[in-house]
Amino acid sequence: MWLASGLHALLAMMRMQPHSEFRGAPVSAPAAPIAIELSEASVTFGRGARAVPALATTSLRIADGEFVALVGPSGCGKSTILRLVSGLVQPTSGVVIVGGREVAARAMRVGMAFQNPTMLPWMTIERNIMLPLKIVEPFRSQFRKLRKTEFRDKANALLEQVGLKGFGNRYPWQLSGGMLQRANLCRALIHEPRMLLLDEPFGALDQFTREELWSILQELWIAHKPTVLLVTHDLREAAFLGSRICVMSARPGRILDDSRVDFPRPRTVAMTFEPDFVALNQKLRAFIVDARTAASKGAA
Amino acid sequence: MPDLDYRQKAWSAGLIVLFFVAWELFCVMTGMSDLVLPRPSQVFVTLFEKFPILWPHILQTLATTMIGFVLGVGLGVVLGAVIGVSKTAYDTAYPLLVGFSSIPKVAVVPIFVLWFGSGTVPAVLTALSICFFPIVVNIATGLATTEPELEDVLKALGASKLDILWNVGLPRTMPFFFASLKVAVSYAFVGAVLSETVASNRGIGNVMMTASSNFNVPLVFAGLFVLAGLGVALYVIFSVIEGRITGWATRKNDMIAT
Numbered sequence: 123m124w125l126a127s128g129l130h131a132l133l134a135m136m137r138m139q140p141h142s143e144f145r146g147a148p149v150s151a152p153a154a155p156i157a158i159e160l161s162e163a164s165v166t167f168g169r170g171a172r173a174v175p176a177l178a179t180t181s182l183r184i185a186d187g188e189f190v191a192l193v194g195p196s197g198c199g200k201s202t203i204l205r206l207v208s209g210l211v212q213p214t215s216g217v218v219i220v221g222g223r224e225v226a227a228r229a230m231r232v233g234m235a236f237q238n239p240t241m242l243p244w245m246t247i248e249r250n251i252m253l254p255l256k257i258v259e260p261f262r263s264q265f266r267k268l269r270k271t272e273f274r275d276k277a278n279a280l281l282e283q284v285g286l287k288g289f290g291n292r293y294p295w296q297l298s299g300g301m302l303q304r305a306n307l308c309r310a311l312i313h314e315p316r317m318l319l320l321d322e323p324f325g326a327l328d329q330f331t332r333e334e335l336w337s338i339l340q341e342l343w344i345a346h347k348p349t350v351l352l353v354t355h356d357l358r359e360a361a362f363l364g365s366r367i368c369v370m371s372a373r374p375g376r377i378l379d380d381s382r383v384d385f386p387r388p389r390t391v392a393m394t395f396e397p398d399f400v401a402l403n404q405k406l407r408a409f410i411v412d413a414r415t416a417a418s419k420g421a422a
Numbered sequence: 423m424p425d426l427d428y429r430q431k432a433w434s435a436g437l438i439v440l441f442f443v444a445w446e447l448f449c450v451m452t453g454m455s456d457l458v459l460p461r462p463s464q465v466f467v468t469l470f471e472k473f474p475i476l477w478p479h480i481l482q483t484l485a486t487t488m489i490g491f492v493l494g495v496g497l498g499v500v501l502g503a504v505i506g507v508s509k510t511a512y513d514t515a516y517p518l519l520v521g522f523s524s525i526p527k528v529a530v531v532p533i534f535v536l537w538f539g540s541g542t543v544p545a546v547l548t549a550l551s552i553c554f555f556p557i558v559v560n561i562a563t564g565l566a567t568t569e570p571e572l573e574d575v576l577k578a579l580g581a582s583k584l585d586i587l588w589n590v591g592l593p594r595t596m597p598f599f600f601a602s603l604k605v606a607v608s609y610a611f612v613g614a615v616l617s618e619t620v621a622s623n624r625g626i627g628n629v630m631m632t633a634s635s636n637f638n639v640p641l642v643f644a645g646l647f648v649l650a651g652l653g654v655a656l657y658v659i660f661s662v663i664e665g666r667i668t669g670w671a672t673r674k675n676d677m678i679a680t
Contacts, residue, residue, distance in 0.1 A: 208578040231580050240572035244593055244668075256589060257581045313579070 156219075157317065157349040158184040158207055163216030164374075165202050175374035176202045179216065182368065182377060186316075189343055189350045191364030193357060193406060195414050199375030200353040204319045207351060208232050221316060231258050232317040233310030233348070237325040239302040241294035247305050248290035251277040254313040261313060280308040283345065284338050300331035304338060311346060318343075320352045324359065333391045336362050340388055357406045358394050361385075369409040372417030379409050460640040469644040476629065480648060483614055483625040486542055487656075490549020491610035495603065498554040502561025506595075507587065512562060523555040527613055531620045540621035545614045552613035553606040560602035564595025600664035607656045615649060 165177040177199035184190050192200045205211040206218050217224060220232075233254070241250045255261035255273050265273070278290050284304040294302060303323060310318055323339075324332040340363060343350055354360050360367050361383055369379040383402065385393060393399055442462045448454070449461040456464065469476070501519075505512045527548055534544035568591055576586050618627030626645050633641035 205574075208574075210574055210577055232578050234575045234578045236571040236575070238569065238571050240569045240575065242572075242590065242593070244596075253576075253589065254579050257576060257579045257585055310575075319578070 155186045155222075156183050157186040157188070157221060158182070158351070159217075159219040160203070160206065160213075161217050161219070163206060163213040163218050165199070165206065165211060166214045177206075178371075178374040178376040180376050182380075184349060184351065184366075186349055187347045189352070189363060189365040191352045191354055191360035191367045192370060193354060193360045193367060193410065194370030194375060194378075195372045195410055195417065196355070197373050198370045198413075199373060200370055201321055202375070204234075204321055204351060204353055207317070208234060208319055231313070231315060232319050233313065233315035234319045235303075235306045235310040235321070235323045237322045239294075239299075239306040241302055241305060241309075243294050246291045246293060247281070247286070247297065248274060248277050250294065251280065251290075251305060251309045251312050253309060258313045277308065277312060280311060281305070283342060284308055300327055300335065303327060303331075303335060307335075307339065307342060311342065311348070314346075316348060318348045318350045320350065322354055323352075325355065332356075332359070337388070337391070339363060344387065357403050357410075360406065361399060361402050362389055362391075362394055367406065369406060369413075371413045378413060379406075457637055457639050460643055464640050465643040465647060468640040469647060472641060472644060476626070476644070476648060479624060479626050479629050480652070482542075483611075483618065483627065484652065486545040486618070486625065487549055487607075487611045487614040490546040490614060491553055491607055493546070494550040494552075494554040494606060494610060495557055497550065498557025498602075498606070499561055499599075501554070502558040502595075503565065503587070503592075505558065506562035506565025506591070507583065509566070512566060519555065519558060527552045528616060528620070531617050534617070535621045541623070544621060545617040545625065548617035549610040549613035553610035556602040556605045556609065557599070560598035561595050564598035565591045568594055597664075597668040600660065600668055604657055604660045604664065607660055608653055611649075611653055611656060 160180055160182045162179050162181055163177070164175070164179045167174045167176055180203070182203070192203060194200055202211060206213060207220055209220075241247065242253070245253075252265075252269060252273050255269075255276075256265050261268075261273070274290075278287070281287060281290055284307060286301060286304055286308075289297065289301065289305075294305075297305065303326075306323065310320075320339075324335050327335065336359060343363075350363075352360070352363060364383050366380065366382050368377050370376065371378050385399065446461050446463060449459060454461075460468075501515075505515050505519075530551060531544055531548055534547045538544055538547070565587075568586075572590060573586060576590065581589075615625070615627040618625035619631050620627075622628045626648055630642050630645035633639075633645065
């Protein structure tokens with residue numbers, strides 16, 4: 123077993139097999155390669171007197187296949203970290219390394235999902251989900267040939283995994299908010315990204331739909347094992363989904379606490395009411411309350 | 423739903439008929455002279471009798487309209503795309519465009535005549551210059567309102583600006599584009615006729631000018647009817663195309679999630 127995982131990690135490091143990252147090495151294995159590394163990275167928007175620091179100097183390492191939840195008061199730079207990793211924002215100082223390469227002015231082909239599902243209204247759900255395949259190689263060059271066969275099957279297989287079997291040929295306006303968000307997850311995963319970046323994907327949903335989608339996301343993660351970075355305001359969500367939780371301070375953000383969550387998987391919603399889980403939630407909550415008071419004192 | 427639709431159409435047709443009947447009655451009862459306001463029946467008879475003479479002029483007006491319209495659409499799409507993609511270009515170019523579009527096009531026709539002589543060319547140019555503006559504005563607005571999140575999702579995948587424009591921006595602007603086509607085609611028509619009226623020896627506009635200087639008032643009105651008919655026809659054609667292509671934008675009301 124250790125031999126297999128070691129070999130896997132080695133292959134992943136050499137990037138010889140694009141698919142090997144999906145299975146990934148166990149999170150706890152010391153040999154797990156680093157998927158995301160921020161070293162001394164900071165981000166400031168604007169210049170001179172108008173400069174707004176969005177992210178204070180931050181270092182963060184995320185292993186391949188980890189599920190990291192970022193929590194913190196609003197406006198603390200959580201989304202900035204996501205945008206750094208995806209290559210949408212360049213660090214003002216420091217270095218961001220993703221998948222062994224420095225994030226230069228080049229997108230990383232990661233899967234992203236936001237609170238707003240942004241499905242294109244003129245396309246069926248199936249075709250919406252296939253949109254990344256139209257853009258990312260090696261799928262792009264085969265898109266015309268395979269869109270009616272292999273790619274469509276791929277989209278429908280994902281839809282089935284999130285419980286939307288048979289909804290592929292509906293239009294976005296025929297689906298509820300929760301369904302659209304499931305489709306959004308499918309779109310983020312269709313091109314088999316090594317990394318999934320989620321920015322409060324369930325923020326606009328009601329409590330019950332949200333809990334349902336936690337389980338779905340967990341299943342997807344167990345099935346595909348991408349590295350996930352989830353930005354959320356919901357502490358229960360962070361503790362339910364994360365294998366690691368990073369708590370951030372108020373703006374300009376930095377990481378206050380970084381802890382591992384060891385509840386066994388698959389986790390259930392019922393588990394979120396057990397004493398250990400509640401205790402973790404309270405610990406996280408205390409961090410954020412402190413960060414908020416510190417920030418308001420600093421501002422005063 | 424279809425019932426309501428038919429009833430609506432019946433009412434519209436009834437109103438048109440009522441309009442002509444009222445006009446006819448008004449002329450008969452007041453003993454109005456042909457030279458001031460001919461009866462609609464007279465106008466239709468003239469239209470029917472003079473149709474062989476009118477036909478080449480109709481074709482001329484249609485041709486100048488359509489050439490001007492197509493060129494205007496081309497120019498409008500390109501300008502709209504350039505302006506819509508960049509916020510800076512949008513803000514920079516907008517005042518100039520508004521300034522240009524607020525010039526009454528009648529005032530421009532003499533300049534075109536000065537440059538190109540009277541006839542077809544100024545008519546085409548007038549049609550073009552009057553119809554491109556609504557297209558520019560609509561394309562630019564459609565592009566400028568693309569959701570930033572979706573743009574981020576695609577950029578994170580390594581999509582180029584062109585990829586985003588092609589897959590998201592342009593399809594998004596289609597409802598705006600076709601809505602503006604309906605307006606633009608009517609404008610182009612107005613522009614072409616305007617120019618013909620001022621400076622041409624062909625086209626419906628010219629027929630009406632000639633007829634009015636000969637006091638052939640029924641023919642003037644026949645020209646007017648032709649213009650109205652053509653205008654409606656063009657509008658209807660583009661409405662149908664719009665409905666076919668961008669049904670997704672207006673279908674929302676018919677079906678709710680199941």
